[in-house]
Amino acid sequence: MEKQFWLDRWEERQIGFHLPEVNAHLRKHWSALKLNAGDRVLVPLCGKSLDMLWLREAGHGVLGVELSGIAVEEFFADNALDMQAEAEDVFSSPQAPEIKLHQSDFFELQPEKLGKIQAVYDRAALVALPQDMRKPYVQHLSELLPAGAAVLLVTMDYPQSEMDGPPFSVDEQEVRQLYHEGFHIQLLDSLDVLAGNTRLAERGLTRMMEQIWKLERK
Ligand SMILES: C[S@@+](CC[C@H](N)C(=O)[O-])C[C@H]1O[C@@H](n2cnc3c(N)ncnc32)[C@H](O)[C@@H]1O
Incomplete structure (x- = not known):
């Protein structure tokens, strides 16, 4: 997926x-990561979540990482947070604990720019990427994280022939293939989200599962 695709989506309000x-x-499963208050969390491809x-x-x-300047500005504005420019592409709020957003390409982010990260929250980041970008994404994430860092990952699994991504289907087998070298993997939950969602059924989907994973960097 080209960067311009996402920049256009923000420009055109297709969000x-x-x-x-x-x-x-996040509410239900975050505690499974067993973090301490004060631990720093990386949110790749964060939008204005x-x-x-x-x-x-x-x-x-x-620490959020996001390509679009519109998303970054709106995150601070929508939530009435003061926005301070720390560097050309790094914005933060002065209220503690810190929220810092890097307006940059996740794939170009260098570990020294982030400082120490103890956890990652990935909702709609891995699944936003087409298949050929997922391995490089996991590779880069692995380089940013120290041993012991925990990840809460949300994926979806549906027949890809029935709907175009993003979000893309990333099934259980692919999650295990992508992460097994660098991470311990635990499936926390698996939910059928088609039941009760008429919008997805109307789009012709016959199956839609969501999976919640806890990963730990080896
Ligand atoms: C599907 S959205 C999900 C946003 C957010 N995680 C959420 O749950 O609302 C994906 C986001 O990733 C951003 N993005 C896509 N490619 C990126 C990249 N290479 N580096 C940083 N951000 C990227 C897009 O601009 C978009 O805001």
């Missing part, structure tokens, strides 16, 4: 992925 509330899987506010309320420093 159906942005949720008006905190993600239910409200989940970052929830993570801060849980006591974590938050």
